[in-house]
Amino acid sequence: MSIEMTLQRTPDGSARSLAESAARRDPRAEPAIVRVAIITLAIAFLSIFVVLPLVVVFVEAFGRGVVAYLSALADPEAWSAIRLTLGVAAVSVGTNLVFGLAAAWAITKFDFPGKTFLITLIDLPFSVSPVISGLVFVLLFGAQGFLGPWLQDHDLQILFAFPGIALATIFVTFPFVARALIPLMQEQGTQEEEAAISLGASGLQTFFRVTLPNIKWGVLYGVLLCNARAMGEFGAVSVVSGHIRGETNTMPLLVEILYNEYQMVASFAIASLLAMLALITLIAKTILERNIDGDMPHDD
Amino acid sequence: MSVLAPRRSTLPGFGLTMGLTLTWLSLIVLIPLAGLFVRSTDLSLAQFWDIVTSRRTLSALKISFGLSFAAACVNLVMGTIVVWALVRYRFPGRRLFDAIVDVPFALPTAVAGVALTALFAQKGWLGAPLAAMGIKVAFTPLGIFIAMIFIGIPFVVRTVQPVLIDLDPEIEEAAASLGASRWHIVTKVILPSLTPALLTGFALAFARAVGEYGSVIFIAGNLPNVSEIAPLLIVIRLSEFRYADATAIAVVMLVVAFVIIFAVNRLQRWAQSQAST
Numbered sequence: 001m002s003i004e005m006t007l008q009r010t011p012d013g014s015a016r017s018l019a020e021s022a023a024r025r026d027p028r029a030e031p032a033i034v035r036v037a038i039i040t041l042a043i044a045f046l047s048i049f050v051v052l053p054l055v056v057v058f059v060e061a062f063g064r065g066v067v068a069y070l071s072a073l074a075d076p077e078a079w080s081a082i083r084l085t086l087g088v089a090a091v092s093v094g095t096n097l098v099f100g101l102a103a104a105w106a107i108t109k110f111d112f113p114g115k116t117f118l119i120t121l122i123d124l125p126f127s128v129s130p131v132i133s134g135l136v137f138v139l140l141f142g143a144q145g146f147l148g149p150w151l152q153d154h155d156l157q158i159l160f161a162f163p164g165i166a167l168a169t170i171f172v173t174f175p176f177v178a179r180a181l182i183p184l185m186q187e188q189g190t191q192e193e194e195a196a197i198s199l200g201a202s203g204l205q206t207f208f209r210v211t212l213p214n215i216k217w218g219v220l221y222g223v224l225l226c227n228a229r230a231m232g233e234f235g236a237v238s239v240v241s242g243h244i245r246g247e248t249n250t251m252p253l254l255v256e257i258l259y260n261e262y263q264m265v266a267s268f269a270i271a272s273l274l275a276m277l278a279l280i281t282l283i284a285k286t287i288l289e290r291n292i293d294g295d296m297p298h299d300d
Numbered sequence: 301m302s303v304l305a306p307r308r309s310t311l312p313g314f315g316l317t318m319g320l321t322l323t324w325l326s327l328i329v330l331i332p333l334a335g336l337f338v339r340s341t342d343l344s345l346a347q348f349w350d351i352v353t354s355r356r357t358l359s360a361l362k363i364s365f366g367l368s369f370a371a372a373c374v375n376l377v378m379g380t381i382v383v384w385a386l387v388r389y390r391f392p393g394r395r396l397f398d399a400i401v402d403v404p405f406a407l408p409t410a411v412a413g414v415a416l417t418a419l420f421a422q423k424g425w426l427g428a429p430l431a432a433m434g435i436k437v438a439f440t441p442l443g444i445f446i447a448m449i450f451i452g453i454p455f456v457v458r459t460v461q462p463v464l465i466d467l468d469p470e471i472e473e474a475a476a477s478l479g480a481s482r483w484h485i486v487t488k489v490i491l492p493s494l495t496p497a498l499l500t501g502f503a504l505a506f507a508r509a510v511g512e513y514g515s516v517i518f519i520a521g522n523l524p525n526v527s528e529i530a531p532l533l534i535v536i537r538l539s540e541f542r543y544a545d546a547t548a549i550a551v552v553m554l555v556v557a558f559v560i561i562f563a564v565n566r567l568q569r570w571a572q573s574q575a576s577t
Binding site: 029030031035038039041042043045046048049050051052053054056057060095098099102103105106107109110112118120121122123124125127128129130131132135136137138139140142144146167170171174190193194197198202203206207228231232233234235238239251252253255256259267268271274275277278279281282283285286 | 310311312313314316317318320321324325328329330331332333335336339378381382384385386389391393397399400401402403404406407408409410411412414415416418419424425426446449450453482486507510511512513514518531532534535538541543546547550553554557558560561565
């Protein structure tokens with residue numbers, strides 16, 4: 001906090017004059033030339049590695065004009081990919097929302113041994129390579145897998161179909177909602193819920209009328225990040241999808257297929273939709289973070 | 301009395317939510333992951349060793365781990381510079397650049413992959429000038445390195461940022477009033493307090509790069525023994541129905557990933573004990 005205040009005292013101006021005036025007053029400031037060098041390096045690095053790739057997506061997508069862009073998106077294969085992606089995201093977000101709420105309630109409202117270990121287990125999918133996240137389901141449900149023969153006997157299709165894609169996506173997005181809720185509910189404690197219960201409210205009433213209003217921004221935050229990852233997942237889905245055209249290709253998989261067929265406008269058109277999703281997600285995330293900060297109990 | 305019996309029992313729903321959590325965690329995460337390890341025991345130790353030390357597998361593992369380490373080093377240095385600029389200085393567009401740091405988290409990896417390839421291909425905006433200098437990026441190991449840097453950017457910045465913001469300014473002021481030079485203060489006072497966060501960010505960026513698939517395969521060239529990463533080799537072995545090979549490579553990668561999580565957890569505990577003293 002005091003860093004912000006120290007720097008806000010200096011008059012607005014170019015980075016150089018700001019740095020110079022601060023250097024004279026503030027014992028914690030670097031020489032002006034160092035400041036300018038660090039800021040330049042930081043901006044150059046982020047511009048080359050983050051801004052340019054984002055810009056190139058849209059430039060390539062509109063490279064042959066708006067008409068080519070729109071006709072690429074109107075393709076039936078594109079529509080089938082969009083529908084599948086939305087369906088998979090809806091299932092993943094729904095299941096992980098229920099799980100995340102249950103896990104956060106158990107972990108933050110009660111004391112029990114092994115809590116840290118449980119949180120580590122919930123985080124596990126974040127450290128597993130996406131390809132391995134797909135592989136584990138191939139080993140379970142594939143023709144040579146543990147359950148493969150049984151599934152075949154009963155004519156059930158999991159791999160190379162919607163259930164497999166949904167399972168792999170649920171796996172990779174598993175921690176998002178729980179991760180968003182645990183720190184928030186930990187800070188909020190249990191007093192409000194205990195008061196509601198002692199006043200005669202039922203468990204569900206307490207959850208919906210007391211807990212949920214307190215954590216609503218956190219829930220939205222978890223859902224937002226979970227959804228972004230679910231719609232954008234590539235490696236895990238690629239392993240279990242089977243790449244059946246018009247059937248099991250999600251949007252990221254279609255980006256790859258069109259790219260490998262040198263259909264650049266079509267590939268980048270789909271990619272541009274996903275890039276817009278990422279940008280909207282980031283803007284919403286920034287807004288939600290501010291709201292969540294307001295829901296965190298503060299000592300002062 | 302169950303081992304899991306909560307001490308605070310005025311709130312309802314422990315059994316239900318804990319049961320749901322453990323069941324769902326087991327079905328979606330633990331059993332599938334355990335299945336991978338069970339599958340790997342189909343192989344004898346000698347078979348496992350043969351697969352993992354075959355030339356192609358070994359090359360893929362070396363490429364994945366070596367380039368991930370190099371990329372994490374770049375992220376460590378550049379992440380420190382970026383976080384310093386974002387926290388300590390004011391400049392036009394600072395908040396925008398702060399938000400942009402998260403783009404590699406939010407952008408689907410396939411999109412990042414095709415975008416980086418278009419950018420660094422020989423006719424691309426950055427590829428063309430680099431080609432003029434005789435540097436080929438796309439479809440070489442250098443391309444893998446670039447993609448791994450991209451994917452690791454947020455880790456060092458986001459782990460160090462809160463620590464740098466919370467750093468007590470009085471320590472620096474005291475050191476300055478005792479006559480220490482600015483360089484001395486930064487290297488001997490500030491950097492040591494940031495070390496746990498820096499190492500955590502480094503380890504997370506490294507782990508992410510090792511497992512990364514989507515943003516790498518488009519730019520990599522995917523030439524066996526030269527520019528083929530370990531996750532891609534798993535996919536190739538699966539498409540050849542060589543499940544045992546895929547499983548063995550996956551086990552090696554998972555074990556390394558688990559060692560990294562363990563190290564990061566240790567680091568965080570160490571950082572907390574440092575902070576509380």
